[in-house]
Structures are given as C-alpha cells and as structure tokens.
Amino acid sequence: MKPNSILFGMTLAVAANLAVSAERAPVIEVTAGTPIKAAKLSLSEQLVSLERKLDARNRAQVNVQRQLDELQNEVNELRGITELHTYQLSQVLDRQRELYQELDRRVSEALKPTNQIPATIIAPNGNAGKVNYSNNLTENEAYDHAVNMVLKDKRYEQAIPEFEAFNQRYPNSTYAANAHYWLGQLLFNKGELTKAGQEFEVVVSNYPDSSKRSDAMLKLAMVEQKENNETKAIAIYKKLIAQYPNSSAAKLAQPRLNSIKP
Template identity: 90%
Template sequence: MKPNSMLFGMTFAVAANLAVAAEMAPVIEVSAGTPTKAAKLSLSEQLVSLERKLDARNRAQVNVQRQLDELQNEVNELRGITELHTYQLSQVLDRQRELYQELDRRVSEALKPENQTSAVTIAPTGNAVKVNYSDNLTENEAYDRAVNMVLKDKRYEQAIPEFEAFNQRYPNSTYAANAHYWLGQLLFNKGELTKARQEFDVVVSNYPDSNKRSDAMLKLAMVEQKENNQTKAIIVYKKLIAEYPNSSAAKLAQPRLNSIKP
C-alpha cells in the first residue's frame, strides 16, 4: 500500500505544479502588453506637470517683458532730464562767457593809466574775443576775487599778490593767460618793469592762442623801449605788426615803432 500511496502523491504534486504554471503564464503576458493603473497615473501627472511648467514660463516671460517696458520708460525719462540739464548748463555757460567778456573789458579800462591812453589795448565791446572759461567754481571764485580787487575795490597794490597766488595755485587754468597779463599790467603801472616783462613773456611764449597775446607783445616792446633797449623794442613791434596786422595792438605799435630813431 505504501508504494502506491507514494506514487499517487508524486503524480498529484506534478499535476499541481503544471496547473500553477499554466495559470501564471497569462498573467505575465497581460502585464507585459498592457500598462498598469500606476503607469497610467504617472503619465497623466507628467502631462499636468509639463503644462504647469509651460504656464509658469509664459508668466515669467510676461513679467520680464513688463520689466523691460518699465526700464525703457525710465531710460526715456532720464534721457529727457539729461537733455534739459544739458540745455540749462549751456545757457549758464553762455551767460558766464558774456559776463567774463564784459569783465575783461572793464579790467582793461580800470588799469589804463590816465596819462598813457595808449598803454592798454581795449577790445571793442561788440567784437569781444571769445575766451574759454572754467567750470571749476573754486577756480572761478579765486579769479573773481583778484579781478574784483581791480574793478570794485580799486586796490591795485593788493591785487598783485592775489593774481600771483592764483597763477601759482592754478597754473593750468583757462584764465591763466589773462591772469598773467593783468598781473603784468599791474606791475607795469607800478613801474616794476622787470617783473612785468616776465609776466608778459609768459603770455607770449606759453599761450599762442590767447586773445591777450598781441597785447602782451605790445607791452613787452614798451618795456624794452622804457629801458632803452631800442633794438629789442623794434624787433618786438615788427613781430607784433606782422603776426597781428589788424589788431588794436598793432595799430598802437605802429606809431611807437615810427617814433624810435634808428
């Protein structure tokens, strides 16, 4: 009985294993060919996520464009303000030029010796020569102070160290040629001809484009004439007339040149 029982048991186990294998095969085939519910949900979520990203990017682009528009508006406003300030500054500088041209004429009048009407060249008001003026307020104030000592206070003696200090402090000033010339004129009127010659020579040698150069040449020749250096005076007079034939200084130089005996 036992051998038969064992054979029956083995046969039953094999049959059971075959049945289990037969049942599992369809499950494997179905799972391999058809997506599961979890896979379907994941794909749906991915689409939703992609849509959200696209929407966020579109919103960001809109924000960036809005910011660019705002920046452009601000740039336009700043450009308008800059143009307005540039125009206003131009007006101020033009007015400053007019004031200093008038100032230059008045200083020339103030320093003209009463008994030497030809000693100083006075440029006509209507034909004032343009001069470059500084936008350095400290420099302007220092120059104004020196000039006002001549014009307003009539303190000619005190104006000499004031111009000397200005020339030392601002050697590259746009007013340097005028300051050296007026200092030379003050020294000339005072009778300090050697120092006056030095100041006039600075204008002639260092400032070829200055409107005071012809006047300084005239004064150099006058200094030489006063010191009885007739030969040097003749040379400077002739040079002045040759370089500035139509200037007021040349017209004053010609009779002085004619008066020198060879």
C-alpha cells in the first residue's frame, strides 16, 4: 500500500502543477500584450505629430521667403525710383542752365547793331559739343514758352497742348527731339502710357543723333514694362545698354532689366 500511496501523492502533485500552469498562462499573455499595443499606438501618434510639425515649419519657411522676396522687390523699385528722380533733377538743372545761357545770348545779340543770331553756341560746361538753336525767333519763343511752363510755372497739364502745338507747327525744328521727349515725359507722368510711348518712339526712331535718344529709349522701355510687355521692354533695355553703355540712362536700365529677366 505504501508504494501506491507514494504514487498517488506524486500524481496529485503533478496535477496541481499543471493546474497552476494552466491558470497562469492567460495572466502572462494579457499583462505582456497590453503595453506592446499601447507602445505601438504611441509611436504612430508621434510620427503623425512630427509630420504635422515639419509641414507647418515648411509652410512657415515658404511664407517668410515670399515676404523677403516681396520686400527685396520693393527695395529695388524704390531704389530705381530714387535714381530716376535724381537723374530727372539733373536733367532739369541742365536745361535751366541752357535757358539761362540762351537768355544771356539774346541780351547780347539785342545790344549788337545787327539782328543776326548765331546758329550755335558753346555749351555752358565748356565741352566741345554744341547746342543747336533756331534762327527763327518765333520758333525759339514758342519752345521757351512751353519749357518755362514746366520748369518755372509748374503748369504740367497746360504744357502738354503747348508742346503738341509746337510739334505740329515746327516739325523740322532743331528743338523737335527735345520737344517730343518733354511731351512724352509729361504724358508719362500723367499716366497716359500709350501716348507717351509714341512720343518716345519718335525720338528713338527719327533722331538718332539727339542727346535725348538714350533717355527716350529708357522711358520707352519703362512704358513697355508698365504695360506688361516684358519681351519688348527687355529688348529695348538691352539695346540701350549696348548702344549707350556709359550713359546715365544705361545705368538706370540695368537694374530694371535684371528685375524682369527670367
């Protein structure tokens, strides 16, 4: 009986161990599986959050770059306007010196016994170049009257028909190129770009030896640029720089050309 008792006891012990093992297995599987699943969900959420942050940062960088580009364009435009105004002021001062010289010339001629007026006079800066003036006093007076309306009286609106009338009455005047340029400038300032472009085109096409031709080319290109004809504007800017590389107009044309080149 003793061996049977021992065998019976061993059987009970084995059964008890199997029961304990059977009961523990589910507990281990559940407790071990739960943190792995939670960890997987947390990693996915972190990736999504990281992608959102990267996308937001990229958009912010794009916006900042666009703003910087806009500010740079505005600075370039203001710089061009400043240079243009400086150039225009120098042109006005030069023209005023010419007018004062013309006044002195007329006073001197009036004191002479004859009424003959020389065809040319030396420029006030003493350079070898000469400024042509007409022998027709009526023509001189008409031109001076139109110019004085701009320089002295500041009556820009009223000066437009004066230059138009001068160009119609004296189409072959020695002042013709200047008169067309002044008229184009007045129309440009007024915003009548098409008419202004026509006047500048007259100077460029019909007066190749005029001192105003390079200025007229600059203004003609600016007209085309303002009217969104960038191809024409680029061509005129390049032509201006090639033909008058050392001129003030070319220096003003270069930054404008750079701003619209692809």
